[in-house]
Amino acid sequence: MSRTFSAPHLVNPETRNRVLACAEDLGYRPNRAARALITGRTHNIGLIIADIANPFFPPLIKAAESQARQRDYHIFIADTNEDPAAEEDLVHALAKQVDGVLLCSPRMSNSLIEQLSREVPLVVINRQVTGLPAVVMDVGQGARLAVEHLTGLGHRELALLGGPRGSWTNREIRRSATAAARTADAALTVLGPNPPTEGGGIAMAEQVRRSGATAVLAYNDLMAIGLIEGLDTLGLRVPQDVSVVGIDDIALSRLTRPKLTTVATPTAAAGRTAVDMLLQHDGSFFARAGRGGGRTTTTDDRRTTAQVTLQTELVIRDSTGVGPAAPADRPGTAAPADRPGAASSADPGSHGHADPGDATAATPEVVAS
Amino acid sequence: MSRTFSAPHLVNPETRNRVLACAEDLGYRPNRAARALITGRTHNIGLIIADIANPFFPPLIKAAESQARQRDYHIFIADTNEDPAAEEDLVHALAKQVDGVLLCSPRMSNSLIEQLSREVPLVVINRQVTGLPAVVMDVGQGARLAVEHLTGLGHRELALLGGPRGSWTNREIRRSATAAARTADAALTVLGPNPPTEGGGIAMAEQVRRSGATAVLAYNDLMAIGLIEGLDTLGLRVPQDVSVVGIDDIALSRLTRPKLTTVATPTAAAGRTAVDMLLQHDGSFFARAGRGGGRTTTTDDRRTTAQVTLQTELVIRDSTGVGPAAPADRPGTAAPADRPGAASSADPGSHGHADPGDATAATPEVVAS
């Protein structure tokens, strides 16, 4: 009696118990795929990721999986290797097996995404596509905080280590960093595009030196760490000679020497939120006709395609120090212990905070001498 | 005409083309779930992971996904948060939706795993269960190489930072390290069990110091990195005062200062191999009756339950240096540049190698002065 599972309240408690007991005995478990065939709801979600091995993604994947399972959904994962063609194939291949797809793929064109969204409900992560639900992290705000932190420390010559061409995130960072530098009356040189990897950072060390910048904001932590390594090879010390700020706050950032000052993006929250948005939409707007007339994806035009923006935070660690134009009442020798922490009132614009998740760290994140 | 897709050779080329053209027009794609209902093969694989965010796993996940997709399979991913109960639930929940499950879960009991394997084909990773296909990395061999490397450098007092209780990997490492230390006539103190995290390493720094060991092998890189951090806080320098070796060679290991000497485990190869083993078994031994008599999992007793062991390698970087009993013809001051690299003939037992995957690194992995 299938009703015991699908509509338990409509069944006589006694009958239900008998069925349940029997099912227990036989080890019976409903076949979700068969159920999906008629209900049109698979209870599966697709998660398409540009590069699983990029340390930025695992926390997002973990959070999405956890949230999905809590709502009785399973996650299909797929890695596109940053290849847009693979992304499209994947969406097609998964379409019939999932109730929706979370798309974390910077490379695909907006128009293609819109087209795919007619085949299967989509939530895009870290980019914005008109008419589609999206969850983005406010890297623009983060970049602004980073620039304000650096100019507040007395840096006047900044560089931005750009990420890959065509990345939504990269555009946001660039736009916002440029604006913030202008406001603070500092110069900002944009270097790039670059591959968003450690190697990309290492390779740019020489150009950073030539640019004359005393402070650098990198597209992500991996590049920042690579840059620090490259600068080290050139004999430039961080933060004494050059300050470096990353973006993402991957786990790695607090394990390098010096510990990286970086813009923390809430990746876990993004994963959870994306799942919630998908399921919310799936429940109301994208419901499929279970029977009669085949599979109809009702893409209601009045749907509220919420675009959630998650806040970012500046985490100040050890890779940033005072610059040449530091206020006179501070020591000019950019020794790490001398630099003002963002938590001090002297630097109101930075919104910095000691990293709360680092209870085991041996040294405090923000050193206010 | 479904035959066009399932048995193209049995169909008139002209008809086939007409069907194909039509399908193209309509954007038709076969529904794999419906197909699975009758064929009994879902073309899905479950991948159950203890902790996705642990940097050890993403390369494995990525490789497994890539290999699976190449063979036209999709991957369900699930994170158990190191919780054995979750592992069992997950296997049950996924059983009907997959053709097999890759189990990367150190916590479950052997008997439970055997029981679950009657419900769905299983391949276990990094442990051995009699009668079940498994792919393990030879951490025993790796631990031996590490101990030989350390004793070759003149260390006589070693410590082993153990991992979690009940871990198969942990037992292997312990067994092998103990044997290797005995052979080399060195003392080895086992400290633990510990959580396999950075925090676990930090917390043990004090005990390591008290143990008097001049060289430490850690259960994994995360712990090794934590230990280095903890030792640093205590004023002990690595490798000058204490040598530290990790296990896994996670990406992070070459980005810390000092770069970590570690036992590289072939995680990507493990992911690929596990998929191959599952599909091989699935094709021959675990084929399900498609029709008549319901779903019968033919668990042939004569099945070849191959247990593949993948070799590990010692990667010598900067966290190991000469110890107190170093041969007289070498400088006794354990400055990094002075220590003999494994590549030198003076240290035949270590099998060390310069890391091949690190083409962009600014400094060579093995410094032979």
Add this chain to the structure above:
DNA sequence: TTGAAAGCGCTAACAA
């Protein structure tokens, strides 16, 4: 070589 029909495990609609 092709069409027709049965049925995989399940749910939804309709009767009883």
Add this chain to the structure above:
DNA sequence: TTGTTAGCGCTTTCAA
């Protein structure tokens, strides 16, 4: 409240 039936999209068998 429960039994019965049709049919989700597909493959497989059997006839034509």
